[in-house]
Amino acid sequence: MTPDPAGLWVRLLVRVIVVVAAGVMALGFLGPGAALLVCALTALTFVLLWLRGRPRRRPPSDP
Numbered sequence: 001m002t003p004d005p006a007g008l009w010v011r012l013l014v015r016v017i018v019v020v021a022a023g024v025m026a027l028g029f030l031g032p033g034a035a036l037l038v039c040a041l042t043a044l045t046f047v048l049l050w051l052r053g054r055p056r057r058r059p060p061s062d063p
Contacts, residue, residue: 019043022039022042
């Protein structure tokens, strides 16, 4: 089952907005180096959650 392409783009857009918002907040409080780190860690979190949610492919078993 494939998700609706429009829904996929909306979810991607929301995740990008979250990453940018986290970076802007960190920039205001901590500085540019920390903001870059926060953006990278937020994006990495989304990637790891996406990988965790993917169904695993199992090799075909021999009968």
